[in-house]
Amino acid sequence: MATTQIDSSPPSLPDNFESLQPDAQTTLNKPSPDRLGMPFDRRLLLATFTSFTCGTTLGYLSTSRLAALRFRAENAHRLPISQPGWYLYHKSKNYYKLKHGITAGLRSGFYLAAWASIFFIVEESIDVFRGTWRAGRSLTEMEGVSELDMKKVDTGVQRSRDFLSSTVAGMVTGGVWSAWNKFPVVTAARTIRLGLVAGLGYGLAQDALTWARGKAGVANDEESWIYRGAKNRRKVEDPVEEVKLKE
Template identity: 40%
Template sequence: MAERPEMTMAESLSFNQKPSESRLSIPTPARIPLAGMVGFGIGATLGLAHGGRTAQLRFRAEHAHKMPTTTTGWYLYHKSKNYHAMQGGLREGLRMGSRLSFWTLMAFGLESTVDRYRGKTDLLSTVLASLTVAGGFSLWNRFSLPTAARTARYGLLFGLVYGGMQDAVGFARGRPIGYVDFVRRRLGSSRTTKLDQPQEG
């Protein structure tokens, strides 16, 4: 009995994966880091806006009892406020960007792992990965049961929408979709059975 040849590093990491067989036509080793960078960019943008506004409000509250009365005082006040807003925005942007990047990498990495374990690339892997990451996010933040359930619903919705979009794009590009192939096989076998049945009369 011939032994199976060992997979090379490139094969195990899917470097040799055809674009038509990859999700979004991007090989896995490129797609996962790209998703992490996109997640960091979105998180950093949201954090920058939220952190800057929060820092501005905090600065105004802390200095409400000693407002300036001169033109120079107002200039220095606004200069200091803008500095605090920029500092707070950068800090929150880095924090939120890093967090969103981490959870995005977890979701995409788990999706790829489920794909390889199942041997199929379709919506089911995306849904499983999204629900798992939503559960991990809820546990990490110690959410209450209603909040965790709402987070799971969001994870399910994201998995269905994003996975469905990937499958639609992949199907249009000729990538095999697990459940589509299953339905085709079922329909094909039922048609064959009907044709094989002898017709009466």
């Protein structure tokens, strides 16, 4: 009866395996050019989730407190006179608070998440527009993005991720907010100015974080958790290291 032999030799490596290692190391150590070190979709998802959580929490706390005061005012003329009555009174008040607080909290969360998404979308759109402008797009020759050199477009977008786009995004969001609520001219101007200051502060904070990451060498520091995590992951994916771990 024929027996099947199992090949226990380690897997073969490509001929250019050694030449690929420096490129992989360079890619690993290269810091991310995106804002906050995250791509746009992840940054938008994180901002939406954070703003939704904050809006829901603040809306629930504020509305539930007002609902409790309203319940107390509406039932001030028929306060209970016994211990079971007070128990039912507070139980009914808690249900009243939950009913109005959860509804208003979810509404505030969705509302705040929508406006935060508008800010981040406008910010990314301005980055892309400035990047295509740096790549050769002009008013006289409105070329499509597909007609431009994609390397120049990527480089231009990376160079355009600064506080200027955040400031303009804050102004645009303040203007849209004023138009949505139909503010008068004086109130709209004050709201746009507030959006400008908030966008400028947020943009400078992002630039400071990017400068600090590059100055501290986060992507090149062997003691950082980013480098150690990627290094350990590469060891597991490396065929030679995987065979050594099995032995």
